[in-house]
Amino acid sequence: MRLALTLCTGLAATSAAAGVEEALTEHILPGYAAFAEKTAELSGETSEDCTPEAVKPAFNAAFDAWTRVGDIRIGPSETGALSVAFWPDSRGFTPRTLNRFISGEEARGTDAEAFAEASIAVRGLFALERMLYGEDLSDYAEGSYACTLVRTIAADLAGQAEALETGWREEFAPVLRSAGAPDNATYLTEEEAVRAIYTQVLTSLEFTADQRLGRPLGTFDRPRPERAEARRSGRPLRNVLRDAQGAVDLAKALADWELPETEAAMSRLREAAAQVSDPAFADLDDPSARLRVEIVQQHVRDVRRSIEEEIGVRLGLRPGFNSSDGD
Amino acid sequence: MTTRRAFLASLLAAGTAPHLGWAAVGDPAYLAAAKLPGGAFALAGIRADGSRAFRVPLPARGHAACAHPSRAEAVGFARRPGRYALVIDCVAGSVRHELSPPEGRQVNGHGAYSADGRLLYTSEQRTEDSRGFIGVWDVGAGYARVGEMETFGTGPHELRLMPDGQSLVVANGGIRTDRWDREKLNIDSMTPNLSYVSLEGDLLEQVELDPELSRNSIRHLALREDGLVGFAMQWQGDTADGWPLLGLHRRGEAPVLCEAPLGDELAMQGYAGSVAFAGDGSEIAITSPRGGRLHRFSDTGAFLGAVSRTDVCGLATHAEGYMASDGLGGVLLVDGQGAHPLSRADAAWDNHLVRIAG
Numbered sequence: 001m002r003l004a005l006t007l008c009t010g011l012a013a014t015s016a017a018a019g020v021e022e023a024l025t026e027h028i029l030p031g032y033a034a035f036a037e038k039t040a041e042l043s044g045e046t047s048e049d050c051t052p053e054a055v056k057p058a059f060n061a062a063f064d065a066w067t068r069v070g071d072i073r074i075g076p077s078e079t080g081a082l083s084v085a086f087w088p089d090s091r092g093f094t095p096r097t098l099n100r101f102i103s104g105e106e107a108r109g110t111d112a113e114a115f116a117e118a119s120i121a122v123r124g125l126f127a128l129e130r131m132l133y134g135e136d137l138s139d140y141a142e143g144s145y146a147c148t149l150v151r152t153i154a155a156d157l158a159g160q161a162e163a164l165e166t167g168w169r170e171e172f173a174p175v176l177r178s179a180g181a182p183d184n185a186t187y188l189t190e191e192e193a194v195r196a197i198y199t200q201v202l203t204s205l206e207f208t209a210d211q212r213l214g215r216p217l218g219t220f221d222r223p224r225p226e227r228a229e230a231r232r233s234g235r236p237l238r239n240v241l242r243d244a245q246g247a248v249d250l251a252k253a254l255a256d257w258e259l260p261e262t263e264a265a266m267s268r269l270r271e272a273a274a275q276v277s278d279p280a281f282a283d284l285d286d287p288s289a290r291l292r293v294e295i296v297q298q299h300v301r302d303v304r305r306s307i308e309e310e311i312g313v314r315l316g317l318r319p320g321f322n323s324s325d326g327d
Numbered sequence: 328m329t330t331r332r333a334f335l336a337s338l339l340a341a342g343t344a345p346h347l348g349w350a351a352v353g354d355p356a357y358l359a360a361a362k363l364p365g366g367a368f369a370l371a372g373i374r375a376d377g378s379r380a381f382r383v384p385l386p387a388r389g390h391a392a393c394a395h396p397s398r399a400e401a402v403g404f405a406r407r408p409g410r411y412a413l414v415i416d417c418v419a420g421s422v423r424h425e426l427s428p429p430e431g432r433q434v435n436g437h438g439a440y441s442a443d444g445r446l447l448y449t450s451e452q453r454t455e456d457s458r459g460f461i462g463v464w465d466v467g468a469g470y471a472r473v474g475e476m477e478t479f480g481t482g483p484h485e486l487r488l489m490p491d492g493q494s495l496v497v498a499n500g501g502i503r504t505d506r507w508d509r510e511k512l513n514i515d516s517m518t519p520n521l522s523y524v525s526l527e528g529d530l531l532e533q534v535e536l537d538p539e540l541s542r543n544s545i546r547h548l549a550l551r552e553d554g555l556v557g558f559a560m561q562w563q564g565d566t567a568d569g570w571p572l573l574g575l576h577r578r579g580e581a582p583v584l585c586e587a588p589l590g591d592e593l594a595m596q597g598y599a600g601s602v603a604f605a606g607d608g609s610e611i612a613i614t615s616p617r618g619g620r621l622h623r624f625s626d627t628g629a630f631l632g633a634v635s636r637t638d639v640c641g642l643a644t645h646a647e648g649y650m651a652s653d654g655l656g657g658v659l660l661v662d663g664q665g666a667h668p669l670s671r672a673d674a675a676w677d678n679h680l681v682r683i684a685g
Contacts, residue, residue, distance in 0.1 A: 078620070079593075079633075080590075082589075091568055120588075185636075185665060186666075195655075320637065320638035321654030321675035321676075321677070322653070322654045323638050327407060327600075
């Protein structure tokens with residue numbers, strides 16, 4: 001009996017549909033629900049008092065909630081995530097557009113509904129961060145246009161979070177669940193849905209290593225600490241750890257077997273992160289500080305490798321044939 | 328109706344041995360290269376309904392193929408820059424000829440037949456400096472090399488015969504590559520262009536984009552019967568930049584860039600893999616396997632929408648819209664309503680889906 005049970009579990013573990021339901025109900029859907037809740041609170045706090053010191057705690061709570069699911073780029077999040085978190089801003093759209101809104105007191109900045117049509121660079125967490133923490137913008141007072149703009153950004157963010165939560169729960173979760181059904185044009189087999197979620201895990205860790213860490217690291221001769229994600233709010237290392245944990249948790253939900261290597265790699269990542277001298281990465285000009293952040297980057301890549309070994313190899317999932325090698 | 332005289336003439340034109348047409352291999356509408364589950368490579372013919380017409384082995388992974396307008400014969404190009412192209416007999420499943428460019432030339436992954444199928448034009452670069460050339464091959468003479476012309480640019484990728492049958496349009500990608508390892512050597516100074524070249528080798532017209540777009544490598548082309556050219560690009564800079572990846576050009580006019588909303592543009596990851604006009608010619612699309620999506624634009628450059636599909640890359644014109652193929656083996660019909668899966672092969676479809684003329 002016991003043997004039969006183990007055998008069944010083993011078979012279920014390697015079946016093509018491994019864990020799509022768990023990934024949805026244990027990680028993705030509660031992740032967006034929590035983000036919707038935290039952004040609603042943020043919007044509420046902001047409408048009571050728009051000044052930076054009053055808004056910052058709720059802003060950070062909302063950002064924390066986002067890091068659970070923020071790197072997912074399928075379904076409503078494929079483009080929807082970019083208007084929540086417009087980063088990296090390589091062409092400097094966010095400061096330019098915010099300044100244009102403020103100097104011209106653009107009407108769209110006072111109406112959350114109209115604001116939804118504004119450039120994604122002026123919406124979401126990073127525009128808000130700039131308003132709350134940017135030295136050039138954060139000295140606004142209650143009653144000013146900037147104050148109203150902060151309320152508008154927060155209200156729009158709450159609206160986006162609600163739309164993501166609803167879109168996932170009502171529209172896209174059913175698409176993942178019905179993978180392989182004749183009318184499903186997104187996932188032609190059950191395995192494709194597993195692959196899609198698995199890919200989110202890997203690309204999230206890749207993004208953390210290459211962008212969240214790689215951008216500020218720059219090159220040894222030219223470190224670029226000013227390129228760190230959410231550096232104004234002092235969140236760079238926090239985001240690295242939370243996003244990596246989010247990816248690992250999604251992987252654990254997807255796999256209905258143990259991931260000991262992955263868990264161990266995640267622990268080593270936390271230990272390495274504890275050695276980082278400045279969690280905002282402002283001191284990357286210092287070679288020893290830089291080295292500690294490079295070690296963190298290596299550990300993020302180790303986590304990714306462990307997941308490839310513990311999930312990818314087991315399910316026979318390889319990177320996309322065309323996406324990994326174009327021409 | 329084919330007269331005996333015409334039949335004999337066509338035999339003579341085609342060389343000594345008789346050559347069978349595409350009907351002999353099940354009337355495919357498209358060609359696509361694939362990687363099979365065991366790791367081998369193949370070239371397949373696909374019908375307009377997504378079913379497989381034929382499949383023949385390929386000795387190695389190719390880049391794109393081009394289809395002879397009448398014979399069941401395809402040229403498979405080595406991955407660029409490569410040393411050879413293979414003429415595949417799609418009936419016998421064998422390699423009929425191996426085309427090796429002269430010393431100092433590399434084939435760059437694409438080619439085009441003349442309208443009558445007598446000549447083959449191949450996109451090539453000079454090994455030492457990646458300067459672009461068009462190799463000319465005589466089909467009837469067993470694909471003998473009979474000449475070459477300039478592309479008037481660096482690192483040419485796709486070339487197409489213009490609908491007038493009298494000129495070629497070439498995507499000069501602008502990238503100089505190391506002769507051994509494809510390392511890109513000139514990203515800071517690259518200047519891609521779109522060049523129109525007469526069959527005699529004269530430059531008829533050349534288009535360059537604004538300097539801020541100089542890192543947008545022009546690589547793939549789509550043609551409409553009235554001469555409108557769509558050119559798809561691959562951004563050689565930060566993928567977070569979000570520049571447009573598609574342009575439209577008509578001879579004698581300024582190019583038009585097709586811009587998607589910033590969020591959609593960013594989701595393409597700075598990379599367009601294939602481009603094609605829709606069957607009725609009213610719109611055009613590009614694919615991004617990296618973004619797992621397809622973008623549709625009107626023929627005046629307005630964004631019409633996106634379709635999501637994992638690892639989608641192959642794209643070709645279909646009477647009802649577009650035919651798309653992906654690395655998971657899917658073949659999908661895409662129209663204004665979205666994607667409609669037609670078939671799924673146990674194979675990974677490679678970069679391009681090539682439409683067979685006629």
